[in-house]
Each structure stands twice: as structure tokens, then as C-alpha cells.
Amino acid sequence: MDFSTFVGAAVHDMKNSVGVITAYLEDLLARQTGEGADATLLQQTLHETQRVNGNLVQLMAIYKIERGLYPFNPEDIDFVEIADEVLARVQPLARIRHIELQAEIAEDAPGWYCDRELVVSVLTQAVFNALRYTRTKVVLGVVLTPEGLNIRVDDDGAGFPAFMLAQDYPQPGIDTQTGSTGLGLYFARQVAALHRHKARSGQTRIENLPQGGGRFVLVLP
Amino acid sequence: MNDVFGSRKFLLVEDFETMRSVIRGLLRRCGAERVDTAASGDDATKLLARERYDVVLCDYNLGVGKNGQMLLEESRFKQWITPTTVWIMITAEKNSDMIFVAAEHAPDDYLLKPITEGMLQTRLQRLLARKAALAEIVAAMRAKDYARAIYLCNQRKQEGKHVADLLRLQAQAYELNGDAERAATTYHDVLDRADVAWAKLGLAKLRAQKGDDDGARVLLEEIVSAHPHYLEAYDGLAQLLERKGDTALQLEILQRATRISPNSSARQAALGSVAARSGDMQLAAQSFQRSIKLSEHSAMRTPTAMLGLARVQTETGAPQAAMETLAGVERDFADPQSRLLAKSEALRAHVKAGDEAAVQVAQQQLMDLTVGASEAVPADIALQVAETLMQCGRQNVAAELIQFVARNNHEDQTLAERAQRVFDSGGMGEAGRELLTASRKQAAEAMSEGVKLLGQGKLPEALQSMRHARALMPQNPRALLNLAYVAVVSLEKAGWDAPLAEEARSAITAALALSPGNARATELQGKLQKLTPAH
Numbered sequence: 243m244d245f246s247t248f249v250g251a252a253v254h255d256m257k258n259s260v261g262v263i264t265a266y267l268e269d270l271l272a273r274q275t276g277e278g279a280d281a282t283l284l285q286q287t288l289h290e291t292q293r294v295n296g297n298l299v300q301l302m303a304i305y306k307i308e309r310g311l312y313p314f315n316p317e318d319i320d321f322v323e324i325a326d327e328v329l330a331r332v333q334p335l336a337r338i339r340h341i342e343l344q345a346e347i348a349e350d351a352p353g354w355y356c357d358r359e360l361v362v363s364v365l366t367q368a369v370f371n372a373l374r375y376t377r378t379k380v381v382l383g384v385v386l387t388p389e390g391l392n393i394r395v396d397d398d399g400a401g402f403p404a405f406m407l408a409q410d411y412p413q414p415g416i417d418t419q420t421g422s423t424g425l426g427l428y429f430a431r432q433v434a435a436l437h438r439h440k441a442r443s444g445q446t447r448i449e450n451l452p453q454g455g456g457r458f459v460l461v462l463p
Numbered sequence: 464m465n466d467v468f469g470s471r472k473f474l475l476v477e478d479f480e481t482m483r484s485v486i487r488g489l490l491r492r493c494g495a496e497r498v499d500t501a502a503s504g505d506d507a508t509k510l511l512a513r514e515r516y517d518v519v520l521c522d523y524n525l526g527v528g529k530n531g532q533m534l535l536e537e538s539r540f541k542q543w544i545t546p547t548t549v550w551i552m553i554t555a556e557k558n559s560d561m562i563f564v565a566a567e568h569a570p571d572d573y574l575l576k577p578i579t580e581g582m583l584q585t586r587l588q589r590l591l592a593r594k595a596a597l598a599e600i601v602a603a604m605r606a607k608d609y610a611r612a613i614y615l616c617n618q619r620k621q622e623g624k625h626v627a628d629l630l631r632l633q634a635q636a637y638e639l640n641g642d643a644e645r646a647a648t649t650y651h652d653v654l655d656r657a658d659v660a661w662a663k664l665g666l667a668k669l670r671a672q673k674g675d676d677d678g679a680r681v682l683l684e685e686i687v688s689a690h691p692h693y694l695e696a697y698d699g700l701a702q703l704l705e706r707k708g709d710t711a712l713q714l715e716i717l718q719r720a721t722r723i724s725p726n727s728s729a730r731q732a733a734l735g736s737v738a739a740r741s742g743d744m745q746l747a748a749q750s751f752q753r754s755i756k757l758s759e760h761s762a763m764r765t766p767t768a769m770l771g772l773a774r775v776q777t778e779t780g781a782p783q784a785a786m787e788t789l790a791g792v793e794r795d796f797a798d799p800q801s802r803l804l805a806k807s808e809a810l811r812a813h814v815k816a817g818d819e820a821a822v823q824v825a826q827q828q829l830m831d832l833t834v835g836a837s838e839a840v841p842a843d844i845a846l847q848v849a850e851t852l853m854q855c856g857r858q859n860v861a862a863e864l865i866q867f868v869a870r871n872n873h874e875d876q877t878l879a880e881r882a883q884r885v886f887d888s889g890g891m892g893e894a895g896r897e898l899l900t901a902s903r904k905q906a907a908e909a910m911s912e913g914v915k916l917l918g919q920g921k922l923p924e925a926l927q928s929m930r931h932a933r934a935l936m937p938q939n940p941r942a943l944l945n946l947a948y949v950a951v952v953s954l955e956k957a958g959w960d961a962p963l964a965e966e967a968r969s970a971i972t973a974a975l976a977l978s979p980g981n982a983r984a985t986e987l988q989g990k991l992q993k994l995t996p997a998h
Contacts, residue, residue, distance in 0.1 A: 254555055254556065257555055257556070257576065257577070258482075258555055258576065260577060261482075261485075261555075261576040261577025261578070262481055262482065262485060262577075264577045264579060265485040265486075265488065265489065265577065265578070265579075266485070268489075268492075268579065268580055269485075269488055269492075272492060295577060299575075302556060310691065312557075312692075313557050313558060313559040313562045313563060313692040314690070314692065315557070315562050315563070315692075316657060316659065317627065318626060318627030318628075318657075320624075323585065323589055326585045327581070327582055327585050327586070330579070330581025330582060330584075330585055331579060331581060331582065333581065352623075353626060353627065355656065355657035355659060359557060359575060438658070438689075439657055439658060440658075
């Protein structure tokens, strides 16, 4: 047994614990009446727990993808369902922060072949991230473009700082100012690259919107 | 929304107590009112056998005993669940064993832990809606009404929902309906949208069926390189290489597949057989042992791995161990075919052990269970037994068995070729060819003689001739039904005769056992019924 096997097993076990903690917190929250300080505290605890889970899931997935062990499994997925699932996960936090969540799925954006778990994981993390920096709302949009299915997460915050928009981002290591590890974007890029159709493969990018705010884009060919 | 779940019956199977109460709590909050729980595969088996559930949520890992997949397969096989039951597998992480099981064994969906209320609710609603939308098509497929299934798929596709499911079902329906061309077009439609492994596999199977093994191989190799976790493609490739006789490559492919997923009993058994054929007895024994262990708790287990292991044990000079393994087959499998094959392997072990008395007994038993059997033995199994007799130096007995098989299947050219190979393997190539030709000719003549006599209106002579034909080929449905037909005609002409009626009835029953649903047999059965005097 080498060290990475222990890491794998430990992450696995941690995920189980996080799952139980999450469920207990949800249960406690359901018993709260009104919007008191306790409820807000519980919501924040729940959110942090979900962040831990998200990170563990991504670490596990990257570990497997890089060793060719990830059981990549594209299925025909309806993006209305994907949006429902992603927004259901972030809704509790959005509520206490008074942020509005919107899904804008274009009528002509059909079902699309992708790995459900990976895509949900990327988008959930992107929406959580947007929630931290936005002012009033976060929009999960899906449109069909010539490059493929275009899934975007828009916020109306201050937009991405210049260093993040640079070509070589993310570099491994933690940014002391933002607390960002770059793991989310690295993971998103790995996931995009797994999705291929004919000669094309998926992509990610971040950009700033002309009207202000940031946009994360996942393109699936 | 609460009504949607409130009226359904749920079963939750989870061995970990904390998780069980957590998920049960989630289900309650989603509006589920009727929730049964089970802590193990065995507990779940009892509940599933007794109750009808609309939704089963089942952890893949259930500790000791059955896992979730075995429970699902058993439930489908024993029809404890219906085509409308939603089966959701719960797992802590995605793994190949679970995600890439063959389509007919796949659950409706899987949920990754941690499960949240929102996720459970949206997923359950979607799955119930999908099941409801497809139920009518699945029911038509089960009733073998493929034309209707195809019609329904076309109709539902207009609505734009569940298109991938519909295309998959439709391709299956075309295939089962014998329309390979439209099935292929359907798979191509899917592949135009995305490189989907199941569609490519479907196409590969169609090519292989047409005899285009090279074309099938190209596709299978594409799947293996683009979707290295799609294990069915390795199995397909292995089968194809077996037909080609490329044992070395077949071994390599199955080893790759078992490295990705070591937990398939059938694949380990396949690996064992190839390893034995290529002379790697250590790998063969190891793979067969794994296969046996893996299927220990499965309701679908077959004796293949145990028989394979016994052969390896005999060949590596441990006939005693082989006998113990075979005792296990006798203990665990009650069906006549398993017992016959176990006896056949036992013969090899006795020969190896040099126990001539036991060889004599086993050889006689083998003949009693084949040539002397009251129920038909499938021709390929009988030939396997003949091959064993041949390789054990029992040429005369083997030849007798092969001639019996050849008479009963005298119209079957492919079978005759296989029978010839068994003769070849025993060094009886030339003599075998003559014996085969003679027995097939004898059977064909016996068959046509009765028909000729009947045409000449010589009823008693025809009856005699048909009896002779039946004695020569008691496992040939046509010979059996010819006899029944002449008997029925005699009863119509000459009046009721109880022994003759009994003779006809037994011939019809035997024919139906060999060829279930045979139209001519059912027709004769009806005629006989009408002739039977009322008491």
C-alpha cells in the first residue's frame, strides 16, 4: 500500500462522515421555526460542510481522472434537470444571503451527452463561488452555440481580478488574499477535457461581463 | 408533490444504521409515508419476495453477503419487481463495476452520497416520470409485441423527452423483431449526436451477427480505447477473438478487463477458461476460484467456474481436489445439465487417478444421463460429454453418443461439423466421418419412410415405421410429432384406443419439452383432446 491509497481510503471515509453531518444539519434546520440567528448559523455551517464535500469530491475525481481510473459515463442529460439539481443544492445559502437564483435554459438547448456527476459538481462549485462575490443575483444559463452547449454562471459582483483572467491561472498554491486554491477551475478544466465529440473537446473560461460582474463558462462539444 | 411520494411504497436497503436513519428521514421529509427498511441483503430478500415496492433505494455495498447488484438481479429474475419499479443504487463513489453493468442488469439510476433532500426529491420525481413514460413500451417488449414497442417509441420521440432511452429501446425492439437494418440506423442516429458506447456496442454486435467479425472488431477496439471502463466491449472483443481462435489476445483482453473490474463472476470464469486453454494453469485456477467466491451469494450463479476449476485440478495432477470441487457442484446445483457436466468432469478425475472401477461406473452413468435420459439433453452439452469420453480414451462409448446426437439432429449441418471435430479430437477422423454420414442417413430414411407409407394410405405400416424412427431419434421433435400425427389419424379412422392415445400424448409432451410452444404440437394436442371420449 502506498500513501495515495491511504489518501483515497481516507477521503472516502471523510465523504461518508460529511454526508452524515450534512443530513443532520438539514434535519436540524427543518425543525427550526422562523429565520432566527440559530437558523442562519446552521445554514452557514451547512454551507461550509458542503464546501468540504465539494472539495473532497473534486480531489477524488481528479485523482482518478489523472490515473485513468475515473468511470467516465456520458449520458443524455436534460439541462433543466441539471439546473434544478444544482440550484437545489445552493438554494439554502442563497436564501440567507438574500441572493436571487435564476435558471435561464434556452428553448433550443436540448438534452446533451455528458457525465452527470462531473458536470453537476463543476456547476455547483461555480455557483457557490459566484454566490460569494455577487451583489444581488446569480444566473445559471444554458445556450446552444456553434462550439457546442454553452453553460454559464453569471454574477453581478466586481468581476474577476486581472491575475485570474491571465492565461496561466490557476497555479497550484493558495492565494492568501482570496483564499482560493484554484482547485475548482483546475477541476473544471479536467472535466471539460474529458468531454469530446469527433475532433473537438470541452473547454472552460472565465471572463468579465461588459455590464459588470463575472462569468464562468463551460463548453461541452 | 407530497401526494406523488405519499402514495408510493418505498424500500430502503442500507447496512449502516446511521445512514439508514438519515436516508429514511430524508424520504419522510420528501413526503414518503410508507417506507420499509432492511439492514442486509437477506433481510431485503425476504421483504422483496413478500411486498410490491414502487421505489427501492439500495446501497451498493451491503457488507457481508449479497451486494446491491446481486439483489437487483435476483429481484428482476424472480419478478419481485415490475417494469415500473424504480431501483436506485446508492454509493459513496462512482466505480466501474457499478456504472458499467450490462444494460439488462442496470439500475434505473444511482445516487452518490451525500444525499441531500433537494437532490433526492428532484431525482425521484424525474425517475418516476421516466418510468411512467416508458412503462407501456417496456410492457410491449416483454409481451414480445415489438411492432407496438417500435410504434410507441416513434410516437413518444415527438414529445422530445427521454429521447436517448427511447432510441435505445427502439434499437432493441428492431433487433428482436429481426430488422437489423433499422436497428443499425437507430444506433447511427445516436452516434451522430455523441460517441456513446452502448450504441457503438449495439452496432458491433449487429456486424458480428452478420458475420462481419472484422468490422465488429474495429468498433469494439474504438470503444475500448475511447471508453476504457466500458467493460461490455472487452467481453464482446473476447468472444470475437475466441471465434477467431486468437487465444493469446483474448487472454490479454480479459486480463485488462479484470484489472479494471475484478468483481464480475462471469468474466473471471471466462478468464479462467482462456487461461486454461493457453496452458496457464495457475492463473486459470486463481480466476475460477475468484469467480466461485464472487457468485457465492448470487441467485444467478452457474456451475461453469466450479467445472473449470475441477478440470484444472485434474490436469495439474490433483484429481482428489477435483472430486471435492465436483461434490460442491452436486451439492449446489440440482438441474440435470449441471449434474451431467459434473459427472463428465468426474470421469476425467477417475481416469487421472487410475481408478478403473470408478471409470466404468461413471461412463455408464454418462450414457444413462444422455442416450438413456427421459428428458432431452441439449446437443452441445451431449457433444461436450462425448469429447470428454473421447479424451479419456473411451472411443467406442463416445462414438455411440455422437451417433445418437447426430440421428436426433440429422438435419443440422453445423452440429454435424462440430461432431466431426469431436471425432477428430479422439483420432477417429475418418471412421467418424463414415459413422456420422451413416447415422444421419439412417435417421433421414427412417423419417421419410413413414411419411411415404402414410401417403400410400398404409396406416398400420406407417405407425410401425414412425415408432422405429422415434426409437432411433427420441429427441427429435419432428420424429415425435410424426408419430403423434399418425397415431391421431389412426384414432380418427379406427376409433378410440387408449394405449395408442397415450403413445401420442407422450410423444407430444416430449416434443413440447424440446420445442416449447411448437405450433404443430399444440394443434395435435387439441385434436387429441377432441377425440378423447367423455367419461
